[in-house]
Amino acid sequence: MKQDEKIYLKNQIKEKIEKLKAEIIVLKDLTQPISPDCAIGRVSRMDAINNKSVNEAALRKKESQYTALKNALKNIDSDDFGKCIKCGKMIPIGRIMIMPESKKCVNCANR
Secondary structure, eight states, X not given: OOHHHHHHHHHHHHXXXXXXXXXXXXXXXXXXXXXXXXXXXXXXXXXXXXXXXHHHHHHHHHHHHHHHHHHHHHHTTSXXXXXXXXXXXXXXXXXXXXXXXXXXXXXXXXX
16 A cells, blocks of 8 residues: 555544544444433333334444454555455455454455
């Protein structure tokens, strides 16, 4: 990977991390417990519980992506950065630019 690509990628990762931080804050607020004394109907309460479950799943996914991006940023200067952990081949730069947290090439990720 060329130096200018690394610089660009570092900036992209930092932007994604900041965006994820904001999304995580919103999702944490949306996953707060629903108070039983809140004056909403039974159907509305069931809908709120369902939405809470969906938001909890989204929160877990965002937190996982956040951690992976932080690790990618930490390891970007490593010689192994951009190598598939399964087959050892270099991951195409296009995939790294789109998903810098990728640890596998497309072929290995689909297996």
